[in-house]
Amino acid sequence: MLNEKVKDLLNDQINKELYSAYLYMQFANYYEEKGLSGFANWYNIQVQEEKDHAMLMRQYMQMHGDAIVLEAIAKPDAVLKEPMDALKAGFAHEQYVTGLINNIYSAAYDVKDFGTMQFLDWFVKEQVEEENNASTLIQKMELFGGDPKGLYMLDQECAARVYTAPSLVLG
Numbered sequence: 001m002l003n004e005k006v007k008d009l010l011n012d013q014i015n016k017e018l019y020s021a022y023l024y025m026q027f028a029n030y031y032e033e034k035g036l037s038g039f040a041n042w043y044n045i046q047v048q049e050e051k052d053h054a055m056l057m058r059q060y061m062q063m064h065g066d067a068i069v070l071e072a073i074a075k076p077d078a079v080l081k082e083p084m085d086a087l088k089a090g091f092a093h094e095q096y097v098t099g100l101i102n103n104i105y106s107a108a109y110d111v112k113d114f115g116t117m118q119f120l121d122w123f124v125k126e127q128v129e130e131e132n133n134a135s136t137l138i139q140k141m142e143l144f145g146g147d148p149k150g151l152y153m154l155d156q157e158c159a160a161r162v163y164t165a166p167s168l169v170l171g
Contacts, residue, residue, distance in 0.1 A: 013057055
């Protein structure tokens with residue numbers, strides 16, 4: 001069994017990862033409604049990744065014999081008026097998630113839970129990638145998104161993104 005604080009933080013993170021999936025589904029819906037199916041694809045892949053993160057944490061807790069408590073998932077509250085709004089909200093959300101992962105890591109460190117720290121190493125690296133992807137997309141939108149042809153090209157680039165299952169192996 002995991003340390004009580006670490007277990008509670010991991011359990012909470014499972015629920016937050018599922019919220020992240022909901023939030024990104026809201027973004028995908030917004031882009032689909034705006035005719036930007038490439039951006040919708042980009043966020044649909046984010047939805048799958050967030051669900052994967054929740055499932056990995058669930059599996060890790062179950063390996064330690066800890067029960068998982070699923071909470072109600074809040075309705076996403078992002079206000080999306082312009083295509084850039086979702087990108088900026090997504091970046092801010094990834095920064096928030098990075099802080100959450102760091103807090104779990106810190107709690108594991110405090111109790112010398114080296115197994116959980118090693119498990120979380122993958123998530124720490126993943127968050128660096130997530131923040132970089134989100135900020136790069138914002139940069140591209142700032143550079144090219146104001147031009148209809150540029151926006152079209154960005155949408156095509158986002159449409160080419162494909163889902164890759166996480167390579168983290170447990171057990």
